[in-house]
Amino acid sequence: MSKPAAKPAALFNRVALIGVGLIGSSIARAAKAQGAAGSIVATARSAATRKRIAELGLADQVVETNAAAVEGADLVIVSIPVGACGPVAKEIAPHLKAGAIISDVGSVKGSVVRDMAPHLPKNVHFVPAHPVAGTEYSGPDAGFAELFVNRWCILTPPEGTDPAAVEKLAAFWRLLGANVEIMAPDHHDLVLAVTSHLPHLIAYTIVGTADELQTVTRSEVLKFSAGGFRDFTRIAASDPTMWRDVFLANKDAVLEMLGRFNEDISLLTKAIRNGDGDALFEHFTRTRAIRKGIVQIGQDSASPDFGRPHPDLPHEPLPKPYASEKD
Amino acid sequence: MSKPAAKPAALFNRVALIGVGLIGSSIARAAKAQGAAGSIVATARSAATRKRIAELGLADQVVETNAAAVEGADLVIVSIPVGACGPVAKEIAPHLKAGAIISDVGSVKGSVVRDMAPHLPKNVHFVPAHPVAGTEYSGPDAGFAELFVNRWCILTPPEGTDPAAVEKLAAFWRLLGANVEIMAPDHHDLVLAVTSHLPHLIAYTIVGTADELQTVTRSEVLKFSAGGFRDFTRIAASDPTMWRDVFLANKDAVLEMLGRFNEDISLLTKAIRNGDGDALFEHFTRTRAIRKGIVQIGQDSASPDFGRPHPDLPHEPLPKPYASEKD
Numbered sequence: 001m002s003k004p005a006a007k008p009a010a011l012f013n014r015v016a017l018i019g020v021g022l023i024g025s026s027i028a029r030a031a032k033a034q035g036a037a038g039s040i041v042a043t044a045r046s047a048a049t050r051k052r053i054a055e056l057g058l059a060d061q062v063v064e065t066n067a068a069a070v071e072g073a074d075l076v077i078v079s080i081p082v083g084a085c086g087p088v089a090k091e092i093a094p095h096l097k098a099g100a101i102i103s104d105v106g107s108v109k110g111s112v113v114r115d116m117a118p119h120l121p122k123n124v125h126f127v128p129a130h131p132v133a134g135t136e137y138s139g140p141d142a143g144f145a146e147l148f149v150n151r152w153c154i155l156t157p158p159e160g161t162d163p164a165a166v167e168k169l170a171a172f173w174r175l176l177g178a179n180v181e182i183m184a185p186d187h188h189d190l191v192l193a194v195t196s197h198l199p200h201l202i203a204y205t206i207v208g209t210a211d212e213l214q215t216v217t218r219s220e221v222l223k224f225s226a227g228g229f230r231d232f233t234r235i236a237a238s239d240p241t242m243w244r245d246v247f248l249a250n251k252d253a254v255l256e257m258l259g260r261f262n263e264d265i266s267l268l269t270k271a272i273r274n275g276d277g278d279a280l281f282e283h284f285t286r287t288r289a290i291r292k293g294i295v296q297i298g299q300d301s302a303s304p305d306f307g308r309p310h311p312d313l314p315h316e317p318l319p320k321p322y323a324s325e326k327d
Numbered sequence: 328m329s330k331p332a333a334k335p336a337a338l339f340n341r342v343a344l345i346g347v348g349l350i351g352s353s354i355a356r357a358a359k360a361q362g363a364a365g366s367i368v369a370t371a372r373s374a375a376t377r378k379r380i381a382e383l384g385l386a387d388q389v390v391e392t393n394a395a396a397v398e399g400a401d402l403v404i405v406s407i408p409v410g411a412c413g414p415v416a417k418e419i420a421p422h423l424k425a426g427a428i429i430s431d432v433g434s435v436k437g438s439v440v441r442d443m444a445p446h447l448p449k450n451v452h453f454v455p456a457h458p459v460a461g462t463e464y465s466g467p468d469a470g471f472a473e474l475f476v477n478r479w480c481i482l483t484p485p486e487g488t489d490p491a492a493v494e495k496l497a498a499f500w501r502l503l504g505a506n507v508e509i510m511a512p513d514h515h516d517l518v519l520a521v522t523s524h525l526p527h528l529i530a531y532t533i534v535g536t537a538d539e540l541q542t543v544t545r546s547e548v549l550k551f552s553a554g555g556f557r558d559f560t561r562i563a564a565s566d567p568t569m570w571r572d573v574f575l576a577n578k579d580a581v582l583e584m585l586g587r588f589n590e591d592i593s594l595l596t597k598a599i600r601n602g603d604g605d606a607l608f609e610h611f612t613r614t615r616a617i618r619k620g621i622v623q624i625g626q627d628s629a630s631p632d633f634g635r636p637h638p639d640l641p642h643e644p645l646p647k648p649y650a651s652e653k654d
Binding site for chain 2: 033034132145149152176181190192194195196197200201204210212213216218222224225226230234237238247254255260261262265268272280285286291297301303306310
């Protein structure tokens with residue numbers, strides 16, 4: 001296809017997306033918006049999702065199999081639950097173009113490297129990636145082009161990976177708005193265990209706890225959730241399949257962080273039981289500083305309540321019987 | 328003072344606010360916007376806060392003592408940490424106007440009733456209240472008039488309270504945009520232990536845990552917080568004095584909920600350790616429904632990420648060396 005002369009060249013001629021959920025469809029939208037791909041070919045396991053990808057115009061071409069998707073692709077991004085990455089690597093391996101970059105978006109990197117690398121041929125570049133971004137929604141409709149802007153994408157290339165391939169994938173993610181960091185897979189898994197996996201496990205737990213109480217009804221839990229609980233429900237609404245796989249794949253680091261969390265909650269529990277107000281106050285003051293740091297480096301909004309909308313006051317007339325009262 | 332004839336009569340001639348932080352100043356702003364008070368007199372413990380109240384124009388009159396504030400007031404609202412409510416009740420008791428309604432905004436109700444009621448004279452109406460609303464910010468500058476719109480305000484009148492006084496305070500809160508629910512103090516404390524106090528304790532804990540790790544730096548925790556952690560930091564940035572008092576005052580209910588939470592996290596920990604993906608998937612699917620319920624009844628935003636802003640893509644030129652690449 002001929003292009004207008006002014007349009008900059010794409011980073012990759014042909015990008016293949018295997019799996020087009022929240023992350024895959026956001027990559028498709030952002031890559032298109034930024035002209036990062038000459039063309040995008042996409043596939044998904046279910047016929048319904050493939051149909052939806054076509055309807056949304058997320059790809060130049062929608063194909064039925066993973067093998068067909070990677071044919072001739074310069075960049076292949078696998079955006080599926082981490083537990084499915086190994087079998088997909090095995091399936092696509094014979095069809096990969098020599099010199100192609102193979103990547104993923106999984107939230108666990110040690111297991112992805114162990115599961116995918118052995119299947120991939122020597123003549124491709126395997127550069128695992130994890131864009132630390134997302135929302136509580138899933139599926140191809142949930143994605144948007146701005147998802148990765150100002151977020152971090154962590155690359156965990158195995159030792160010996162061609163630095164040019166790493167840099168080219170980094171350039172792709174930067175074009176999508178992300179900052180890029182290089183990390184060893186095991187260190188990535190430890191960092192994300194605390195900044196992502198443990199918070200999700202805690203949120204899933206507390207939402208379940210609240211739902212099982214006999215003394216407090218579900219209706220009460222929902223109505224009075226603005227006291228703090230509702231913040232946890234957002235995270236506990238994340239995709240169940242994705243998160244099941246994360247906890248199975250990053251078991252050791254998650255159990256390690258859980259152990260530390262349990263020690264800390266025991267200390268605070270003891271302070272409450274003993275009425276030790278000083279210990280509580282000291283702890284609660286310290287944690288406030290962390291929030292400030294996150295807002296300062298632009299990783300969260302400074303607006304109260306994350307900037308949630310607050311409807312206007314109704315300015316209704318005074319309710320009876322007070323409407324007639326004289327002051 | 329004469330008023331234009333068209334202006335509706337205020338619910339209360341004179342409203343006294345003791346304590347003008349996030350909640351107190353939001354009451355002042357909302358009451359003014361809605362014409363709920365003929366006049367507002369305010370006080371605060373520190374001279375700096377009193378000065379700020381005057382600068383912000385939050386009250387018609389700013390006075391130096393609690394005794395002066397309640398003089399002639401038809402409604403007194405004490406908006407201070409729950410641990411300070413008893414002494415303040417004792418202090419204001421001799422100065423209260425006969426027939427006045429005395430209320431508060433504390434997050435614990437059993438202890439507030441126990442601490443305040445014995446000091447109050449028989450000729451006033453004590454109607455404790457808890458508006459379930461707030462943000463992570465504190466102080467008189469943090470308030471806004473819309474804070475209570477569509478939120479619930481729980482009233483916990485002691486047995487034998489005049490129903491007309493309860494209804495009049497309910498009308499005041501409805502005028503400020505809130506929905507009103509009547510509850511027994513002990514049941515309130517159980518409900519809030521799960522929808523507010525436990526979430527805060529968990530958030531304070533996990534943010535502290537993350538900050539003490541040797542293997543993951545604070546800089547990494549901040550940078551990669553978009554994986555879920557940053558949601559917890561908002562809650563863990565709440566006012567330390569207020570929350571110290573909440574945990575001391577609602578000890579029994581919080582310890583009860585903590586016990587249940589610990590049982591549930593043990594079950595999920597075991598599922599992770601045993602690689603029981605089905606148990607994890609089942610749990611994670613169930614919790615998703617709670618989020619839907621909260622959004623459906625208008626207690627949270629349906630927008631992804633709570634509606635946090637997502638900056639636009641930069642549309643920058645391709646980074647070198649790719650800018651000159653032909654496709």
